[in-house]
Amino acid sequence: MQFFPSFSVFLKxxxxxxxxxxxxxxxxxLIAYELGQYRFKKLGYARNILSDYFFALLLLGIIGARIWYVIFMWNELYAANPMEIFAVWHGGLAIQGGIFAGLIYSAYFFKKHEIPFLVAGDAIMPGVLIAQALGRWGNFFNHEAYGSAVSLKFLQSLHLPQFIIKNMYIENAYxxxxxxxxxxxxxIVFLVIILLVRHFSRKNGTQFFSYFIGYGIVRFFVEGMRTDSLMLGPLRIAQVISLIFIAVGIVGMIYVYKKGTPRSDFS
Incomplete structure (x- = not known):
């Protein structure tokens, strides 16, 4: 047994x-799961409901994220070596594909258990932001999801820890x-939803749709700085999807404002 055998490997x-x-x-x-369990408990639901949901969701989310990545990187990475599709540990999960898979499964699961979709969405989606935030650190250890070249002085001006600066030196450039x-x-979006949106919103679905607006905005601008975007012709596909998320979030918020049901856990 060997701990930290390389920068990308935790244990061998x-x-x-x-x-x-x-x-x-x-x-x-797991953090997103526990946050969801906390919210579900406040809503009066049994713990086993979210437990049953979580494990299938995690698997389907990873599959969806992988399929999305493989579709847009097929010619570059997988056409010549299809078995590499299964090497998830090499990186290559596109979170937006995982979100789509998760939403489809969620609609099925909560309908089956007679739980209003927007009630469940309010309880679960803010925690997804924490899962995504930690997932990006996985990209860091894999030397993925980085932006264009900058100077060492620029990175130092951000007051970053030295280990981040050191490992932003990739292919002979920072x-x-x-x-x-x-x-x-x-x-930040998570905190805004939990501390502001949740505190003031009185209808189901507000936090759910706030996720799509907040995450869409963050991803759109960050994606524009990346050098490894998945492309659809001249378009960065993540930016296209981010704009769709923002639009869905805005339309959803209008719907909730006009026709939404009151929150039972409002405090």
Missing amino acids: IGSLEIHYYALCIITGA HHPTFLYESVGNV
Whole structure:
């Protein structure tokens, strides 16, 4: 057994390697799960409901994120070596694909359990931002999701820890730590939803749709700085989806304002 055998690997047991990438994703998912359980308890739902939901959601979310990435990187990475599709530990999860898969499964699951979709969404989606924030650190350890080249002086001006600056030196140049920008942005959106939106909103769905507006804005601007975006012709697909998220969030907020049901847990 060997701890920290390389920058990207947390633990090595024989030939088995546990990567920071996986560790960040699992840790973020567990935090989101516990936050959701806290909210579900306040709503009066049994703990086993979200437990049953979580494990299937995690698996389907990872599959959805992987499929989304593979679709847009097929020619570059997978056409010549299709077996690489299964090497998730090498990186290559597109979170927006995971969100789509998660939403589809969530609609099915909560309808089956007769739980209003927007009630569940309010309880779960803010925590997803924390999972996404931690997931970006997995990209950091894999040397992914970085931006264009910058000077060492610029990074030092951000007052970043030295280990971040050191590991932003990739392919003979320093780069924007866009993983960090998005991670911090997601935490800020989480705090806005929990401390402001949740405090003042009186209708179900407000926090759910706030997620799409807040995350969409953060991702749109950070994506514009990245050098490894998934592309659809000349368009960065994540920016296109982010604009769709923002539009859905705004339309959803208008719907909630006009026709939404009152929150039972408003305090």
